[in-house]
Amino acid sequence: MQRFRPQNPDFENTVRDSFSRQPFMMLVGARMERVAPGLCEIVLDHREDLTQQHGFFHGGLVSSIADSAAGYAAYSLYPEESTVLTVDLKVNFLNPAEGARLRARSEVVQAGDILYHLKADVFAEGEGQSVHCLTGYFSMMCLHGRKDTVNLGRTGEGT
């Protein structure tokens, strides 16, 4: 992995605080585990109401936690007064997401000024096994000068 120097010395608290304000991640029970400059891991325990008709974790949700991990891996390198939005994502599902827990892990590949390129992978864990079930590319936008705590959507202050 590349070594990145964070612009925000308090990046870990900034990232964890932002994640804690995401209602959707709360809804599905996702937790943030590791945070490092340019890296983030999110885990999600199995719940029956998160599965699709075959009993696997729903693909949209597998993508969602990868997206969230990628967003926060990028955000860890952003300046203090900024926020993050996903620009695009492409994922390939490699194996069914079946197991006690999912672990999404994302790393920054290229940090630009406005656009950040990331890779993310999701692993299904359980019974001492870890199965690679998703790999994908993400582009994240850095919105300079925008506070993450001001809710862009609900206050009507969006771009």
Next chain:
Amino acid sequence: MTNRMQPDLEQGLLAGFESRNFMRHLGVEITVLEQGVCDMALDHRDSLMQHGGRFDSAVLGALADMAAGTAGQTLMPAGERCRTAEYKLNLLAAAEGARLEAEARIVKAGRTLKVAETNVYCINESERKHVAMALVTLVADGTPRQEKDV
């Protein structure tokens, strides 16, 4: 997956490569060929550049796709081929330099579908810069549909 290929399979693959006119047109060479692995290289030529002396992004895409497809081909049984269903290319930095090098690896080798990742680097005097990455879906060509395939 760093095993050498069976020589006859490798010969067949290299012979097939010779008939790929577009890649010959570009001047692409295979530098590494193993099971699930293909590295390719392409030297600077004026006809491949966009304005400003950078490799055109279409050239990066073509090289990434070709390396991924060939990496997939190394895992196909003799006489069967795979083709690209789709790919996503992220352009990371300007490709200014004397040479492009692509490294393709198969991430998942299913019977019908394979997923490859290609990283493309641009070589100049001082560095080997990561300029593009591609995530490629390959599908087996012409194999009968099987109920067991998911």
